[in-house]
Amino acid sequence: MSEGRDSCIWLNGALLPARLARIDPSDRGLALGDGLFETIRVAGGVPQQVRHHLARLRRGAEQLGIIPPFDDAEILAAFTQTLAANALNDAVLRLTLTRGVGPRGVAPPADARPTLLITAAAWVAPSHALSAIICQSTRRNEFSPLVAIKSLNYLDNIIARREALRRGAEDAILLNTQGHVAEATAANLFLLKNGKWLTPPVTDGALPGVFRARALAGNAACEARISPDDLRAAEGLCFGNALSVLCVSRLDGQEIQTDPAAITELRAILDAKD
């Protein structure tokens, strides 16, 4: 459990022991997945890339018509409070924004008061190589504006991850409805081809990840459509998000050996400070 017995949660302006933090059962975040989140790496007590994370949260909120009830300065102060209360230095912050409590039904209430929730967990360094499969049980919907925002609707990714575990792998690659590569279940995908890192465009169903944007801006990767055949012929393969860059050493049972220098190049982007 990320929230231990004595952990603290920041909920709508109050720092509370986790056991006292209460989400209303009528919160639309629970009832309909009506909300957004961000996952933020904290290194040496400093939340990384907060400007990018908060900008993406606000873009998503605008798209859904949710007005965040706190400004960026208040949220940054809440991050500091939450980390201090949990005595965490190397950590992961999760910021969740929902439309708030509402009556039954799909239509958003005009007077909803959004819920803003911040939790913190200790940072656990992941193993640096993993096995993956190409997901067969579901597809990423590149026709939905949801691909471009980090919403609470994660069931397709959960279904893909469960398929991976069932098939003896650790993660899954989602294709879009046209069969092009979109992303992994919790990270963007980076394919090494002719010595260059390629990553699928948002129009093919890739979440515009914060790490991905930095890799593109830093010319460490460029956007390109990727097919399952490209994956099978990969010189190298990585999954990257705001927390880590993981090397995929096995895809659908076939070994992939990625040039360590190329991985180091991607990791350097992740490790560069704000």
Add this chain to the structure above:
Amino acid sequence: MSEGRDSCIWLNGALLPARLARIDPSDRGLALGDGLFETIRVAGGVPQQVRHHLARLRRGAEQLGIIPPFDDAEILAAFTQTLAANALNDAVLRLTLTRGVGPRGVAPPADARPTLLITAAAWVAPSHALSAIICQSTRRNEFSPLVAIKSLNYLDNIIARREALRRGAEDAILLNTQGHVAEATAANLFLLKNGKWLTPPVTDGALPGVFRARALAGNAACEARISPDDLRAAEGLCFGNALSVLCVSRLDGQEIQTDPAAITELRAILDAKD
């Protein structure tokens, strides 16, 4: 608000005043939309079609690997308790099942204890005719197994409903990624063509609705692929779910006059008791 100041909620075996019912902020239903729900009409104190609703919930739970923590008899008893505690006779019950509390991350924890939540609201008869649009901002993903289960991932439907409201209508029709008609934002769609009610197949992205199944079983409707052109040429158009059959009197601004006898035929299916 569906839950008034004095309403009662049934949560994991306990009947509680709504203000005391607490969802853990780490519940995966909130964090990732990792769960399911059912909406059940209660007429004269009797929940309608519970066998069908509970069967669909269990099919979805099996698909997601969530084990409901109560059996059908216990859930039926909980319905009765919840209705009595809220002094409701004509009502809507909502049953929500989530995977329960879990640590950070997409992978479902092996030891999750699912959350089962029952809320009740008074029945408010809807107006019997509404205006609709064909949604342009998102599509239903017929490639996902989620189309066949009633999951908590409702954001595409919320986006479609918001588009409808923005364009001066009350509801929206979602197309699938290939451009075929799938459903409305909270109901199945029924199109009158050559005097017969047609409804899209699940393979085109229609949720297998409880009312829809009864209409098909009773030969009041049959499955057929429906195009936007079919909608524009409709002799009649209705949205139907477990709560109501609503006539669509205007689509993208164009008037539709549905034969009242045909609507009566569909409503008779809805009104037939268990």
